[in-house]
Amino acid sequence: MFSEIYKGFPNEPILVKDSNLFSEAIKKWNLDYFMGLKNTKVSLSDNEGELNETLEIEDYIKLLIDNDLNSYKKYAAGWRFFESYPDMLKDFQEPIITKQDKLQNIPENLFKPLLWLFIGPDGSGTNLHYDTLMTHAWLAVISGKKRVALHPPENFEGIFELKRTQASEVLARRHSINSWKYFDIEPGEILCIPSGWWHEVLNEGITIGLSRNFTTSDISERVTQTAIDLGMLSILPWLSNKTQTGDNFYKYRTHPKLILSSLDNNITELSLPFGTHKLKVNSNLIKLLEDIDLNRNATASYIKEIIGEKTFDTLVKYYFLIPGEHIHLLNNGMCNLNNNPAGISLNISDIDQLKTDDVVLFHAPLVTGENSGISVARGGAWVRKVLNQSLAHPLGRNHKSGVLIDLDFGDQLHVDKLNLFDIGDVTFDFLTDTVDVLGNRVSSICQKITSQGCRPIILGGDHTLAYYTIKGMAEKYPNLGILHFDAHTDLYTLGNSSDTQLNHANVMHWVKNLQHVKKIWQIGIRDFYHQSMEGLFQSTSEVIERLPAYEAEIHGYDRLLEQLDSSIPWFISFDVDVLGFVDQPETSTPVLGGLSYYKLLDCLDKIFKKYFIVGIEFVEIGGGEVSAHGPAAISSRLISRFLFNLRKTSNSNQNVFVKQ
Incomplete structure (x- = not known):
């Protein structure tokens, strides 16, 4: 060779x-x-x-x-x-x-x-x-x-x-x-x-x-499968050996929901119902796109020869052209923008315009089941709502931005320096999409965000989400640690066929088996339950360390802060049932006890300052009305400290604002 x-x-x-x-x-x-x-x-x-x-x-x-x-x-x-x-x-x-x-x-x-x-x-x-x-x-x-x-x-x-x-x-x-x-x-x-x-x-x-x-x-083929596992769907057409040209195997077609709007002088505007980008093209390109759809065998190489590489790349970037095999992933787009974003609203196609350490927030309504009739699919929307209210200008949107004040920590940050972008809600059709389809969208989005050097904040959804978010970070972070805040270990095993099906109760089995995950710290766990031993054996895992809620509340977080490895990056997976005094319907599986707010806030603030935190997800938030002391409010507050620690802040302890 x-x-x-x-x-x-x-x-x-x-x-x-x-x-x-x-x-x-x-x-x-x-x-x-x-x-x-x-x-x-x-x-x-x-x-x-x-x-x-x-x-x-x-x-x-x-x-x-x-x-x-x-x-x-x-x-x-x-x-x-x-x-x-x-x-x-x-x-x-x-x-x-x-x-x-x-x-x-x-x-x-x-x-x-x-x-x-x-x-x-x-x-x-x-x-x-x-x-x-x-x-x-x-x-x-x-x-x-x-x-x-x-x-x-x-x-x-x-x-x-x-x-x-x-x-x-x-x-x-x-x-x-x-x-x-x-x-x-x-x-x-x-x-x-x-x-x-x-x-x-x-x-x-x-x-x-x-x-x-x-x-x-x-x-x-090995690289192709790895790319699929990492959610890097956009590069697959160039990897396979399945076609004579060797650079792709996908057959492209125009998006089934592509809107063509005729303008003057033989110009047509391309758009999608879920996108914000519009592209003006001439009638010749429209004819070529029609031929591509009729062909049904149009590979990337073939299309590039007809319309040019730059035009092809632009059409793919904004989903006007998509691989036919991925219609189930892209039919409704990847994300829908939210009318009330937390931060600056951004189309997912424009992530490549962001800078290192910009923060990208999105909501993923992924669930694998409901507990006690409590749905957590849309709970993340409450976090966005609270965060939006905290960031909003008190006089309305049409006023010059001011500063954000954190009275607990005595610091302030100019709003223009926040660099928080909201790409909206991950598309999910409850009638046709499977959990794995939604999950792979999440993986692809996380891969896109982290490859740009940005840091994702993901709002769930149930804890199954963790597998897909963490999987999507493998390319950027081949050695990754997980800070898992939860009342439960999410390592539950029954010894029957349900153990082979990914869900929010066993997700950490799946996460610990991801090759790029080197350590999992489980913090705040406190569940008490009967474990079946039928068809099972007991073992230990070098990957997992634990700081139970009892130790955290009675003795503090010192052991975690002393033993946490500073040589690897960390992703925080935060299940809100880790918090104390949280009950239904604000979460679906509450457990007696829990972590107190200020001790937790202090611990996380120290972690944000000392360790490289690549992103955070908040999951298992119920659909109950937002309360001042509830999980949505606390999640929003933790996000604020994450943002403040990423940016250069100034001291605000002695500041008083008076009219000029």
């Missing part, structure tokens, strides 16, 4: 020596070169790969040169340099093994290229992992040295820490041990890493490296 110098790949990793593909970059890309890239910021991470700081590259290089990073090992990893400096692409050639890469055919508005530059001090690197989407990868060194330990594909669940120890041992001994392979990569050399191979990388000396993830026909 590949040339002789890559013999053995992709069955095993290979090291290619004496390559001249990077000779120009080796001559040019030194520290002085990067010092000259003014007004360019890079994100820095620790050895676990978790982002924790952003610096101007000039300042970062100065720290490298001054040797001030040794105690921190901060690593400029995963920099997409070509977005700001496309001419740098001329300084190297890519290995021939990427010639068939399917990922490079995907439009950048749908999928950002997986080409990365790495700059780091001695001792920096990346922790044990396999590459995103189960792709192949090549890794080259421009200067310095990389030491790499690799292990063949294997399920490391329950033994991950043991494998990390083994990887460290291989790196320390500098040679292969048993199933582990060891490589040194010197400048100009290329290590080719096959799909699914675990690897840990350590830099020796100040090191500059370059890497690309790529997909070829031998793994395209």
Whole structure:
């Protein structure tokens, strides 16, 4: 499949020596070169790969040169340099093994290229992992040295820490041990890493490296299935081997609810009943779209040849053209805008216009059943209502925005700095859509939000939602922790066929089995129940830690705050029945006791300040009328603290506002 110098790949990793593909970059890309890239910021991470700081590259290089990073090992990893400096692409050639890469055919508005530059001090690197989407990868060194330990594909669940120890041992001994392979990569050399191979990388000396993830026909079905599991539906047409062209297998058609409005001068306006975007096109394009529908075999390649790649990408982005196989997902759109948004109303198609750390809120009415006749499908709407009321200008919408005051914490934030966007309610037809259809929409939306570097706030819905929201974050966060606030463990097992059906009572079984979930802290649990043992056995899980409600209320949250791993990002899954004094109909399954408001608020505020929280979901909110002390009000308040801790606030303790 590949040339002789890559013999053995992709069955095993290979090291290619004496390559001249990077000779120009080796001559040019030194520290002085990067010092000259003014007004360019890079994100820095620790050895676990978790982002924790952003610096101007000039300042970062100065720290490298001054040797001030040794105690921190901060690593400029995963920099997409070509977005700001496309001419740098001329300084190297890519290995021939990427010639068939399917990922490079995907439009950048749908999928950002997986080409990365790495700059780091001695001792920096990346922790044990396999590459995103189960792709192949090549890794080259421009200067310095990389030491790499690799292990063949294997399920490391329950033994991950043991494998990390083994990887460290291989790196320390500098040679292969048993199933582990060891490589040194010197400048100009290329290590080719096959799909699914675990690897840990350590830099020796100040090191500059370059890497690309790529997909070829031998793994395209594996990558396709991984993309489906992650909710990345928009890139599937470019991944499969099922057509002669090799770049897609979906047959596209116009959206069945597409509205054509004739204007003057042979111009037609395209729109959808659930969308805000309108597109004016000429009569020639309308005729071509009609031909596409008549064809019924129009693949992406075929359509691009007819109407052009840019036009095709635009029509797909706004759902005017959709894959026929995904009509069930896209027939009614992904989200419907809400008339009373919390924050700035935003069409889901425009998420790609947002910036890193912008917050995106949406409501997902997912339920797998009702308890005691209490529906939680629309409970999230109450949270939005309370949050909207808190954020609203006291004199109405047509007035200049002011500041938000938090009297509990003595700080204030200008409304214009909030950067909270509301994309509305996830589309769900209760008559035709299944839970899995809605869930996959949620996964796709979460993937879209997190891939942009934004942070989602999801309003449920029941707790089944957690599986789909967390699944959708796997690409962006391959090592993720879950803070699960709940009265129940949601690990209930009966020993019968119901255990194989995802629902709100067993969802954490499904979550803990997601490969990117490394730890689950269950906080506030306090249920008391009879567990069946028929057909079951008892085991332990290294993934799960617990802080029961009794401990939290009597002894505090110190154990959680002391043991919480700061090296990985965390997602908060918050079931409102964890709260004290919450009863029906404000939640469906209340339990005696619970967490008190101010202790919980203090704990979460400390977590927001110290840890990287990638998003939050609030679930199991009943449809009862909103009360000042109820779960919707508390959820809204917790969202406010999340937002305040993301932004730069000022002190408001002594402030008094008087008329000029």
